[in-house]
Amino acid sequence: xxxxxxxxxxxxxxxxxxxxxxxxxxxxxxxxxxxxxxxxxxxxxxxxxxxxxxxxxxxxxxxxxxxxxxxxxxxxxxxxxxxxxxxxxxxxxxxxxxxxxxxxxxxxxxxxxxxxxxxxxxxxxxxxxxxxxxxxxxxxxxxxxxxxxxxxxxxxxxxxxxxxxxxxxxxxxxxxxxxxxxxxxxxxxxxxxxxxxxxxxxxxxxxxxx
Numbered sequence: 001x002x003x004x005x006x007x008x009x010x011x012x013x014x015x016x017x018x019x020x021x022x023x024x025x026x027x028x029x030x031x032x033x034x035x036x037x038x039x040x041x042x043x044x045x046x047x048x049x050x051x052x053x054x055x056x057x058x059x060x061x062x063x064x065x066x067x068x069x070x071x072x073x074x075x076x077x078x079x080x081x082x083x084x085x086x087x088x089x090x091x092x093x094x095x096x097x098x099x100x101x102x103x104x105x106x107x108x109x110x111x112x113x114x115x116x117x118x119x120x121x122x123x124x125x126x127x128x129x130x131x132x133x134x135x136x137x138x139x140x141x142x143x144x145x146x147x148x149x150x151x152x153x154x155x156x157x158x159x160x161x162x163x164x165x166x167x168x169x170x171x172x173x174x175x176x177x178x179x180x181x182x183x184x185x186x187x188x189x190x191x192x193x194x195x196x197x198x199x200x201x202x203x204x205x206x207x208x209x210x
Contacts, residue, residue, distance in 0.1 A: 107156035
């Protein structure tokens, strides 16, 4: 689904895709469209860094992003395909969205140990390029619900232990406290080789998208 993300937003009367504010020691002019003397014009997309816990652009101005999440349909099915078209991304951008959370899945990247699914990566790349072509930034989310495919989505089945019986409960998020799901997380965090498999998947995705 494409739902506004409450994590970052702009006020409705903000001018432009960025809410760029001068540093506190720089005096600004009144008005929403005020220009700050000595600061470069806004550039989109910006090159962002973190300063004092805030996102800032090259001129040190604070940047607030309005986010949307491309999520639910990609969780379903073995191919984790997103349904959105370039026209959908363009519509989001026209509505003022500046950042898209794009879900990716470990089992999509690495269906077998030491493997790497180039076809899946190509689909992710095409979606990321379409989002950027619409003028928005992309936040890749290596997603999971209940750790793995056996219980929900995320890690491949080969990375998920099967020795603990799993009996689903409702609502779904209460399954995080079941012995099977907690056991899967415990195994991941205590198994360096398993964590290394995920790191290789991330590294391969990064190289493919660089």
